[in-house]
Amino acid sequence: MIILILFAFLSGIITILSPCILPMLPVILTGSIGNRRRPYGIITGFIISFVVFTLSLTFLVDFLNVPTNTLRTVAYISLILFGLIMLTPKLKETFEILVSLINRGGDHKKRDGFSGGFFIGLTLGIIWTPCVGPIMASVITLAATQNVNLDSVFIILSYSIGTALPMLAVIYGGKAIITKVPFLTRNPEKLERFFGIIMIIVGISIAFNLDRQFQNRILNLFPNYGSGLTAFENSDIVQNALGNNLEDSGDFRTSKEPEKGKLGYYGLAPEPLLGLKGSVVIVDFWTYSCVNCVRTIPYLRSWYENYKGLGLEIVGVHTPEFVFERDKNNVDKAVKDLGITWPVIQDNDYSIWNSYNNRYWPAKYFIDINGVVRYFHFGEGDYETSEKVIRALLIEAGVEIDNKPTNMLEEENQSNTPEIYLGYSRSRGFKSVEKILADKSRFYSLVSNLENGMWSLSGNWLITEEYIIPQDSGDLVLNFFSKDLYIVIEPEGTSGFIEVYLNNEKVQEIRPTQSRLYKLLELDNSGSNTLRLRVDGP
The missing domain is CATH 3.40.30.10 (Glutaredoxin)
Incomplete structure (x- = not known):
């Protein structure tokens, strides 16, 4: 679990770079105005809201029998109200009184402090829809099926804290810019109204799903923006930890x-x-x-x-x-x-x-x-x-x-070798001293000087209508002109393996356990090469 908590924290940190978050940045930047406690109110409200609603929202919706969009509706209405409060002195005063009552007679200006930021953070946590990798996906899966365990709570909390750190950096970055612009420091009321307008625009855009359209347009303009941010979660150490975590949940097969x-x-x-x-x-x-x-x-x-x-x-x-x-x-x-x-x-x-x-x-x-x-x-x-x-x-x-x-x-010249079928019904390019003996095993001998697309066998093989089967160990040699090479393998057991050689140099060993397509080679450029597969076992 420690591994997943650590990687969840790192994943949370890089979330701020993803295009999913762009529409929310103006809301985060509202923390740049107000007193020094406001940013901490925002991130505290965000962490609490995101953790609670990510883990329990499915249960709450089912239990209360409310439409699935209810909380999202509440969130964008709240953003619009916050924007109106920042624009309208009368509403601002009323809100300050309510906050002071919540704080039991505390500072009448708490609206600019922790409490005001906390309410914005709560709203932000509801509408925060990050681009997730396998770690968050596993937690969300458990939550959606109401099968949350203690590990899930710590993982989502770690992710939220990781997200809050760059959020805090964005807020303080905004504060630093404001302090360096004399016009902004001399006109805090105008700056607040500006952010109020921005808050209203964001709320309305969420109401009409314009935030999604904006995100899609960004991706159309910059297709690779944000890609690969969670690639580190595909490492073996994370995948093994995920498997253990799901096994502990009791209801998931983890193959x-x-x-x-x-x-x-x-x-x-x-x-x-x-x-x-x-x-x-x-x-x-x-x-x-x-x-x-x-x-x-x-x-x-x-x-x-x-x-x-x-x-x-x-x-x-x-x-x-x-x-x-x-x-x-x-x-x-x-x-x-x-x-x-x-x-x-x-x-x-x-x-x-x-x-x-x-x-x-x-x-x-x-x-x-x-x-x-x-x-x-x-x-x-x-x-x-x-x-x-x-x-x-x-x-x-x-x-x-x-x-x-x-x-x-655009790569039509990258491969000059056609798709090759090894079974005799559609086989082409096969060269051997011996002729094919259909559906019966026999020993075949390699032929040298193969041209592009030609292949040959060595050893005892059974050639059927659709595929070939080694009877013990043997070699398959292919001359090809291509950048990448694949083969479909259907193993008959678990003990067999294949050594892959490129121009007489071993590049990998495959131990197939499933019937599927396997990648044999991935080269930088196309060229004329010789592949040798040394097969041991069926």
């Missing part, structure tokens, strides 16, 4: 990878989607406030447009990160704004999420025509690999693809 044959579109609802059998399907777990998810949508859209007519289907599974994302109207609007044309299922109770052992936003599962998960990818990036998987699964289903890869058009 990092899906189990072959037990997952697919069969867990999806409603019933009509069972008609997807026979199609290659991408199941995309996302949520509309997650900037990492939003950044992947253009790629999904391009795949859908390019391959839908060839048998590809995409199913979006919208699993809410925050309670307000459970509202169907909000999801419908986000789907329209983001240009999503494939079916989207609301997974408000996390039933589909849990059936996939998932704990990432975004996460994509690639399913073959038999309903088996063959490949998965968590987070952003690696779009080229994902598209290669789509094409491989479609070709495996008997589809002839003439379309160019949508995300590799």
Whole structure:
């Protein structure tokens, strides 16, 4: 747990850099005016609010039977009221009296101090929707399924404190700028009114979801802004700690990878989607406030447009990160704004999420025509690999693809080696002293001087209609011209392994445990090379 608390703290610190937070920066900067206690009121209110509502909001909404948007509505109304108070002397005076009563007759000017900042911090904690990595995602999953443990409380508290530190730095940075501008120091009332107007604008923008539109426009202008901020959470040390934490919760299977044959579109609802059998399907777990998810949508859209007519289907599974994302109207609007044309299922109770052992936003599962998960990818990036998987699964289903890869058009000369099938029904480029003996094992001998796209075998192999099987140990040699190289492996046991050699130098060893696509090589540039796979065991 100590590891997760530490990394949650670090994740909280870098949250301020994410595009999810940009619309909230003006609210934070209001802490720059007022006395020296106001910033501490804001961060204290924020920490309390964010921790309490992140861990209990789902329970409160269900228990009180109120609309999921209720607290968000309260928050933006509060921001507008705070703005009006800063603009209107009469309202300001009334609010000061109320605060002084709360403070039991304390300083009549507490409105500018800790208490006034505390109320703003409470509001900020409700509308704070950070870009989360696996750590926060696991905590939110437990909270959404009302399965919170003590570890979750400490993790979310650590994250909140980490977030509060750069928030405090922003506030004091604003104070430093104000003190260096004589006009601002001489006109504090005008400055307060200015921030009041800003507060009202932010409140109204949240009311009409303009903050989301602003975020999407920023991402369109700067697609890579904020990407990779939580990449450090994908380290083995964090993943192992996450697995232990979820096991302690009692209700989650924690295998990092899906189990072959037990997952697919069969867990999806409603019933009509069972008609997807026979199609290659991408199941995309996302949520509309997650900037990492939003950044992947253009790629999904391009795949859908390019391959839908060839048998590809995409199913979006919208699993809410925050309670307000459970509202169907909000999801419908986000789907329209983001240009999503494939079916989207609301997974408000996390039933589909849990059936996939998932704990990432975004996460994509690639399913073959038999309903088996063959490949998965968590987070952003690696779009080229994902598209290669789509094409491989479609070709495996008997589809002839003439379309160019949508995300590799600018790299069309990067690979001059066609996709290669090893089974005799669609095999090409095979060279050997011996001819293929279909569906029977035999010894094959390597042929030298292979040209681009040609491959050869050494040892005892069984070549079937769709794939090849080593009978003991053996070699596969391929001459290729490409930058990256992949292979689909279906292991028959757990003892086998494959040594990968590039131009006679060993680069890695693979011990396959699942039937999926494996990356063999990732080179800096395309070129003519020789691959050797030394296979030990089936």
